[in-house]
Amino acid sequence: xxxxxxxxxxxxxxxxxxxxxxxxxxxxxxxxxxxxxxxxxxxxxxxxxxxxxxxxxxxxxxxxxxxxxxxxxxxxxxxxxxxxxxxxxxxxxxxxxxxxxxxxxxxxxxxxxxxxxxxxxxxxxxxxxxxxxxxxxxxxxxxxxxxxxxxxxxxxxxxxxxxxxxxxxxxxxxxxxxxxxxxxxxxxxxxxxxxxxxxxxxxxxxxxxxxxxxxxxxxxxxxxxxxxxxxxxxxxxxxxxxxxxxxxxxxxxxxxxxxxxxxxxxxxxxxxxxxxxxxxxxxxxxxxxxxxxxxxxxxxxxxxxxxxxxxxxxxxxxxxxxxxxxxxxxxxxxxxxxxxxxxxxxxxxxxxxxxxxxxxxxxxxxxxxxxxxxxxxxxxxxxxxxxxxxxxxxxxxxxxxxxxxxxxxxxxxxxxxxxxxxxxxxxxxxxxxxxxxxxxxxxxxxxxxxxxxxxxxxxxxxxxxxxxxxxxxxxxxxxxxxxxxxxxxxxxxxxxxxxxxxxxxxxxxxxxxxxxxxxxxxxxxxxxxxxxxxxxxxxxxxxxxxxxxxxxxxxxxxxxxxxxxxxxxxx
Amino acid sequence: xxxxxxxxxxxxxxxxxxxxxxxxxxxxxxxxxxxxxxxxxxxxxxxxxxxxxxxxxxxxxxxxxxxxxxxxxxxxxxxxxxxxxxxxxxxxxxxxxxxxxxxxxxxxxxxxxxxxxxxxxxxxxxxxxxxxxxxxxxxxxxxxxxxxxxxxxxxxxxxxxxxxxxxxxxxxxxxxxxxxxxxxxxxxxxxxxxxxxxxxxxxxxxxxxxxxxxxxxxxxxxxxxxxxxxxxxxxxxxxxxxxxxxxxxxxxxxxxxxxxxxxxxxxxxxxxxxxxxxxxxxxxxxxxxxxxxxxxxxxxxxxxxxxxxxxxxxxxxxxxxxxxxxxxxxxxxxxxxxxxxxxxxxxxxxxxxxxxxxxxxxxxxxxxxxx
Numbered sequence: 052x053x054x055x056x057x058x059x060x061x062x063x064x065x066x067x068x069x070x071x072x073x074x075x076x077x078x079x080x081x082x083x084x085x086x087x088x089x090x091x092x093x094x095x096x097x098x099x100x101x102x103x104x105x106x107x108x109x110x111x112x113x114x115x116x117x118x119x120x121x122x123x124x125x126x127x128x129x130x131x132x133x134x135x136x137x138x139x140x141x142x143x144x145x146x147x148x149x150x151x152x153x154x155x156x157x158x159x160x161x162x163x164x165x166x167x168x169x170x171x172x173x174x175x176x177x178x179x180x181x182x183x184x185x186x187x188x189x190x191x192x193x194x195x196x197x198x199x200x201x202x203x204x205x206x207x208x209x210x211x212x213x214x215x216x217x218x219x220x221x222x223x224x225x226x227x228x229x230x231x232x233x234x235x236x237x238x239x240x241x242x243x244x245x246x247x248x249x250x251x252x253x254x255x256x257x258x259x260x261x262x263x264x265x266x267x268x269x270x271x272x273x274x275x276x277x278x279x280x281x282x283x284x285x286x287x288x289x290x291x292x293x294x295x296x297x298x299x300x301x302x303x304x305x306x307x308x309x310x311x312x313x314x315x316x317x318x319x320x321x322x323x324x325x326x327x328x329x330x331x332x333x334x335x336x337x338x339x340x341x342x343x344x345x346x347x348x349x350x351x352x353x354x355x356x357x358x359x360x361x362x363x364x365x366x367x368x369x370x371x372x373x374x375x376x377x378x379x380x381x382x383x384x385x386x387x388x389x390x391x392x393x394x395x396x397x398x399x400x401x402x403x404x405x406x407x408x409x410x411x412x413x414x415x416x417x418x419x420x421x422x423x424x425x426x427x428x429x430x431x432x433x434x435x436x437x438x439x440x441x442x443x444x445x446x447x448x449x450x451x452x453x454x455x456x457x458x459x460x461x462x463x464x465x466x467x468x469x470x471x472x473x474x475x476x477x478x479x480x481x482x483x484x485x486x487x488x489x490x491x492x493x494x495x496x497x498x499x500x501x502x503x504x505x506x507x508x509x510x511x512x513x514x515x516x517x518x519x520x521x522x523x524x525x526x527x528x529x530x531x532x533x534x535x536x537x538x539x540x541x542x543x544x545x546x547x548x549x550x551x552x553x554x555x556x557x558x559x560x561x562x563x564x565x566x567x568x569x570x571x572x573x574x575x576x577x578x579x580x581x582x583x584x585x586x587x588x589x590x591x592x593x594x595x596x597x598x599x600x601x602x603x604x605x606x607x608x609x610x611x612x613x614x615x616x617x618x619x620x621x622x
Numbered sequence: 623x624x625x626x627x628x629x630x631x632x633x634x635x636x637x638x639x640x641x642x643x644x645x646x647x648x649x650x651x652x653x654x655x656x657x658x659x660x661x662x663x664x665x666x667x668x669x670x671x672x673x674x675x676x677x678x679x680x681x682x683x684x685x686x687x688x689x690x691x692x693x694x695x696x697x698x699x700x701x702x703x704x705x706x707x708x709x710x711x712x713x714x715x716x717x718x719x720x721x722x723x724x725x726x727x728x729x730x731x732x733x734x735x736x737x738x739x740x741x742x743x744x745x746x747x748x749x750x751x752x753x754x755x756x757x758x759x760x761x762x763x764x765x766x767x768x769x770x771x772x773x774x775x776x777x778x779x780x781x782x783x784x785x786x787x788x789x790x791x792x793x794x795x796x797x798x799x800x801x802x803x804x805x806x807x808x809x810x811x812x813x814x815x816x817x818x819x820x821x822x823x824x825x826x827x828x829x830x831x832x833x834x835x836x837x838x839x840x841x842x843x844x845x846x847x848x849x850x851x852x853x854x855x856x857x858x859x860x861x862x863x864x865x866x867x868x869x870x871x872x873x874x875x876x877x878x879x880x881x882x883x884x885x886x887x888x889x890x891x892x893x894x895x896x897x898x899x900x901x902x903x904x905x906x907x908x909x910x911x912x913x914x915x916x917x918x919x920x921x922x923x924x925x926x927x928x929x930x931x932x933x934x935x936x937x938x939x940x941x942x943x944x945x946x947x948x949x950x951x952x953x954x955x956x957x958x959x960x961x962x963x964x965x966x967x968x969x970x971x972x973x974x975x976x977x978x979x980x981x982x983x984x985x986x987x988x989x990x991x992x993x
Contacts, residue, residue: 229717231715231717232719234680234715235713235715235720235777237680237707238678238680238707238712238781239736239780239781239784240736240737240784241707245736250721254721254722256723
């Protein structure tokens, strides 16, 4: 190779960046879990290595309880998500239910709801005393009461918000399945029901398993929902427990690191399993030709089916949004009766005035946008460099680059936060306390998604287009500038916008890395919630939702759906 | 294998109109007597597969009736639409549609499971049918470990294991490579005849249609143009399209001068006259088109009334056969000669003869539009 020295240097540079972003923090986290040094007090002086943290953690009944809660909430939530997701994909792909296009588009909407905002909305709806649902029940003289401050509530909210993960996998598997496989069963004498369970579902089993695992993995790493729903009744899951450990006084950074490592290992194993299932034998592409669309005629049943689908969308999108609006604009959350609900005198902008009177609010929005811009630009350029090196060159060591840049898939956001905390808190004058530590953590966290989003646009550009430019005498960089960048630019811009969106709503890793000067929106939102004023919380939730909605609309318009899958994985 | 008596299939006035465009099937009627194999032949988009799928119940016709063994299974006018699983028929799909998550045996036993067949009997039937298609040793293998030809045999076994009264085959050989297709084609006819089932077979390959079918129906643009024995289709095509589609690719235009019985004298211009078989009812003075098979023109022979001189324009040697382009009074015709020797030189004049029985004259309705 002519550019041998240069390409080695290039690869070394990328590897160094990845080591700095990913490997170093994870190693520090591991080190933290294996010592009892407090980095804030002791700095990086002496380390006494031991597995003591792990043994204390594993014998601690609180950890056991948090683990049990996590398994119940995520397991139950996954079951709900699979049932909803599978039903939805069958309805959208395989039946003649009316308005299928609308259903298909709407069914992935929940993916865009920030978990914390969703959690806040369901607090407003489902709190045992002042919840809107209970108020309504009382008003129509029903003796039912719901309480979402429970594991059951957690299971429900997890289930409805993460069903789209199952949906995305199974719907595309169903679309790629040769419909004559089902027709053969029908002709053979099987009823529609028997066909579904003996042919259709077994055939898309890899997609079902993989969607199931993914939704479980994402739930495992979510902080926002259990933080708001579990806090009032002190239900801890692993993520909320880790945060509590660092908020103890004195903060138990070592124990937090150990629990984080456990969470990371579990997630890593599940991700590995999911990748295995995905790359394993797939039945759906056996015939490899274009299929005629085929749909089951539901007859008169298609209307009730449509009704069910719309009901789901109401529960997951409309109801929470209404709840946020009501809570944000109402002066007091106490609602005596239905008349009071529509009494306009009860509504005002008081909560918005109050949050914007707080200088922290504007500060946090400004910070969030700044972090988002840094993340989007730096992360986008880095991902472009990595993606190009992996997919378009034969540089030595590109496998290692690929591996390191996908590693964060297996690290929940919260764990990245703890890892970065460990990596930088002990270094005086370092990154800790700056905007940059947040941005770097986000870049590392979303690296796999950005590279993946970009790689799809790389793969769409035929290699021969580049080769033609080389033959015309352009150099490597000239070719990238004149051929690759112009052709891939919609993909690059979409990936950067996606990165911007993701970093604005990110909570898990921000929690450990912000200081009073670098407060960002999602952390402040949690602050408002913990401050107990539901009106202010709802108002600020709406601000965030509108901001994100505009951004996502923009991203979608740019990439026409390419970003959906990516927002998908990160939750 | 013993089983039920094979059934008659009756299709009358079948029409299928999709939401846009011309009808996919436009008034198709035919009958398949018990034990006969009827092949629907036509180019893609002619409606043959849609017809088959209507018979299967996988597609819903707009008009017309379909009855199997005298029972109406589909008649929109009477509001009858029997679902596929209750029509007691077997179907072989173009993509095989064998279930990849099952073994060969699980695939084949599947229809029996949904027919309340006893375990012992099911086992016996599966073994019997696997022996028939030559897959006895493969029973316990996962189907994904099989070759394309073997998968198609599994699909066939699965569709006949319960001895349905009617078997439907939708281009079952088109996904196989050429050599395998030829072998399986002969096997398929043998197996179908052995079981004695009534069968409806769809293909776009004339050679396949001739070998498999007892009768062939040629379709175009949703209409059934001709239904007859392979011999009839090949030696007396009902119209120019059937002639062209089954390989009579040469055309001569002219005017009918006089007719005597089934034959007539056609003026081809320049004072040249030829005798032709009149397939349509034609009168003197009408414009005609004559279709000719390249195989039926003989170079170097001079006998009968239609003997002319032609110049050899081009020669394409293909090993076991040679194709010549000849100039016959200003028209370019293709001639095919079998044999490994190419006998005529380019540029020479040679006598050619076109026996009148193979010059089929049709009313001139303009050139065929190629799709």
